[in-house]
C-alpha cells in the first residue's frame with residue numbers, strides 16, 4: 001500500500017528534536033502564550049518576509065480574525081461584500097460569514113484552479129470591499145493582477161495561504177533580491193498548521209502574517225480576550241491562541257520546510273514528465289517555486305472507475321474536494337448560484353500521493369500503475 005499521506009513517517013524524522021522540546025515544555029510549564037509562541041512568530045514573519053506574525057488557534061480563526069480585525073479598525077463594516085473563489089475549501093467562505101460579511105463566489109480559472117484577474121473588474125460593485133485569494137493546492141494565485149485591481153479600487157487583498165507555506169514568486173524580485181512569498185503578497189495572509197499541511201503541527205495551529213501595524217496590534221488583542229495586559233480588556237475578543245507546545249514543534253519543522261517543498265516539486269516533476277495517459281488531465285505547473293504542491297490534483301472523466309482501479313492497486317488517494325461549498329447543506333442559501341466550472345472541478349478531481357517522505361520507488365510505482373490504467 002502506498003498511503004496518500006503518512007503523517008507518522010513525516011514527523012518521525014524529527015522524533016528526537018520534538019521529544020526534547022516536549023521535555024523542555026514539561027520542565028518550564030509555559031503552556032499558554034509562552035516564549036515559544038513569540039519565537040515562532042518572529043521566525044515565521046522572517047521566513048515570509050513580513051514585519052509581523054500572530055499565532056492563532058487554527059487557519060479558520062486566522063482568516064476570521066483578519067476580517068474581524070479590519071472591521072474593528074474601520075476598514076470593513078458588517079455586511080460588506082468579499083470576493084472569494086467558489087472552489088475553495090469551505091473554511092475561506094465560513095470565515096467571511098463568521099465576520100458577518102457577504103461572500104461573493106467567483107469562478108476560478110479552470111487550469112490553475114485559482115482566482116484570475118481577467119474580467120474580475122467587470123464583477124466589481126460598490127459594496128465589494130475586499131478580495132480573498134486562495135493559493136489553492138499550493139500554487140500562488142495571480143497576485144500581481146489581483147493586487148493591481150485591489151489598488152485601483154481601494155479594496156483589501158487578503159491571502160488564504162493555508163496550502164502554500166513557502167511558495168515564492170521569482171517573477172518580481174525586489175531590489176535587494178527578495179522574492180515575494182506567500183504571506184507577503186497582500187494586506188494580510190492566513191496560514192493553517194493543520195497536521196497535513198506543508199508546515200503542519202502535531203495538532204491545530206494557524207497564523208496571520210501582515211505588514212500592517214494597526215491590524216497586527218488589533219489581532220493580538222482579538223486572539224486573547226481583547227487583552228494585552230492581564231485582566232484589562234480593550235475590545236470584545238476571542239480565545240484563539242497558538243498553543244505554546246505546537247509553536248515549539250513548528251519552529252523545529254520550519255527549518256525543514258524548504259527541503260520538503262523542493263522534494264514535493266521533484267515528485268511533481270516526475271509525475272508531470274512520466275505520467276502519460278490520455279484519460280487523465282495533469283495539473284498546470286510553470287516549473288518555478290511558485291507551487292509547493294500541497295496536493296497533486298489531476299482530472300479524470302470517470303472518477304468512480306479510476307478510484308476502483310487505484311484501490312485495486314493499493315495507491316492512496318483523496319478528493320480535494322468532493323462537494324463544492326455552495327452545494328453544502330450549511331451554505332444552502334448559495335445553492336442557486338450557477339458555477340459550472342466549480343461544479344465540473346469537484347466532479348472530476350482526484351489527488352495523488354505527493355508527500356516528502358515518498359521514496360523514489362513509490363513514486364515510480366504510482367507512475368507505472370497510472371500509466372497502465
Ligand SMILES: *Cc1c(COP(=O)(O)O)cnc(C)c1O
Pocket residue numbers: 058059060061088089091092134160162163191192193194204205206
Ligand atoms: C486547511 C485550510 C483552511 C483551514 O485551516 P484549519 O487550520 O483547518 O482551520 C483554510 N483554507 C484552506 C484553503 C485550507 O486548506
